[in-house]
Amino acid sequence: MDFKHVSVLLNEVIEGLNIRENGIYVDGTIGGAGHSKEIVKRLKNGRLIGIDQDMNAIRKAEEELKHYIDKVTLVHDNFSNISNILNRLNIDVIDGVLLDLGVSSHQLDVAERGFSYKKDAFLDMRMDRSSDFSAWDVVNKYSEDELAKIIREYGEERWASRIAKFIVEYRKNNAIDTTGQLVDIIKKAIPKGARKDGPHPSKRTFQAIRIEVNNELGILKQTIEDIVKILNKGGRICIITFHSLEDRIVKETFKQLSLDCVCPPELPVCVCNKKRELKIITKKPILPSNEELSKNPRARSAKLRIAEKV
CATH class of the missing domain: 3.40.50.150 (Vaccinia Virus protein VP39)
Incomplete structure (x- = not known):
């Protein structure tokens, strides 16, 4: 293994x-x-x-x-x-x-676990894989207000409301199934000037969703x-x-x-x-x-x- x-x-x-x-x-x-x-x-x-x-x-x-x-x-x-x-x-x-x-290094490194914004995979993020609640449920089922709240509180992301809005707009026509799709949405939601400095633009949102999925x-x-x-x-x-x-x-x-x-x-x-x-x-x-x-x-x-x- x-x-x-x-x-x-x-x-x-x-x-x-x-x-x-x-x-x-x-x-x-x-x-x-x-x-x-x-x-x-x-x-x-x-x-x-x-x-x-x-x-x-x-x-x-x-x-x-x-x-x-x-x-x-x-x-x-x-x-x-x-x-x-x-x-x-x-x-x-x-x-x-x-x-x-x-999150452990193993969970980040194994793409299929869906924790990493650097690797395209199904939106999972479950630490306990026997759970039936995953990142897919958060991203595709939470309301715009609920998404904004967890991204703001758990991710301390200043663009939380805008990211939540873009997620909801996207899923009107298509389910958001993968980490790659979510990364693209986040990048579009955060203005280009705000993406120049600091960590990867998806880091805070992925952290927030992971915390929510696992009730950390x-x-x-x-x-x-x-x-x-x-x-x-x-x-x-x-x-x-x-x-x-x-x-x-x-x-x-x-x-x-x-x-x-x-x-x-x-x-x-x-x-x-x-x-x-x-x-x-x-x-x-x-x-x-x-x-x-x-x-x-x-x-x-x-x-x-x-x-x-x-």
């Missing part, structure tokens, strides 16, 4: 997890198993639970971790179901979790809260994000969980009874080094945030 993947911020993640040799660790987005292999190497009697909604990733992980199979359990599921997954495995508490968010932001805050409930004291949660919307959710959720009291300042005594659950380890996110970026340019937007259960 052709599954190329370069693990981002590998050394920083391993250091950040503060691995205990007898601990239980979860890689919620196992991908090419690069992070997981380094985690499991450090386990003596510990255990690694590897989760991914992409079956290709699970198959790749089986191959990469075959020499450590006595310490590894692989699960084809979404990390948002982490509580149920661990219940099924009769695990009550864990010592660390890694979430490496966003909708599950993130609740998942972090669920993870913290099942972390051992001193256990770490490491999250790698690749765009500002994800990073903002992680930052704000970590902050909320690190506060002792959220009562209005005018109240003389605390009535919320909120207790601090996390200590933030990274006051600012950890970024890839210049050395890493020279080897893996796709890491350029990665940010790692780490927190510890108190």
Whole structure:
């Protein structure tokens, strides 16, 4: 199977997890198993639970971790179901979790997955290919207002309304079946002068549609809260994000969980009874080094945030 993947911020993640040799660790987005292999190497009697909604990733992980199979359990599921997954495995508490968010190199490189604006393919973008909801449904069935909203909010695209209008106009006569068709529509919607500088004109729109298809932001805050409930004291949660919307959710959720009291300042005594659950380890996110970026340019937007259960 052709599954190329370069693990981002590998050394920083391993250091950040503060691995205990007898601990239980979860890689919620196992991908090419690069992070997981380094985690499991450090386990003596510990255990690694590897989760991914992409079956290709699970198959790749089986191959990469075959020499450590006595310490590894692989699960084809979404990390948002982490509580149920661990219940099924009769695990009550864990010592660390890694979430490496966003699209994998494999998903971008395999044209038929429909994630890339550089390769013509059917509009898919499903991380879980058993799902019956794809990018085709978003592009061909959403209203102009719905398209503009997700492109603006999830893609932070200034030309969102115009792109949505052009999509709807095009599909009056023809279905939009491929990434190539969508790229052409986006290029026509964005004025030529605005396409001279910055990233590829389709990058933000493709990001927005991918997030919508996979509900990437909708599950993130609740998942972090669920993870913290099942972390051992001193256990770490490491999250790698690749765009500002994800990073903002992680930052704000970590902050909320690190506060002792959220009562209005005018109240003389605390009535919320909120207790601090996390200590933030990274006051600012950890970024890839210049050395890493020279080897893996796709890491350029990665940010790692780490927190510890108190």
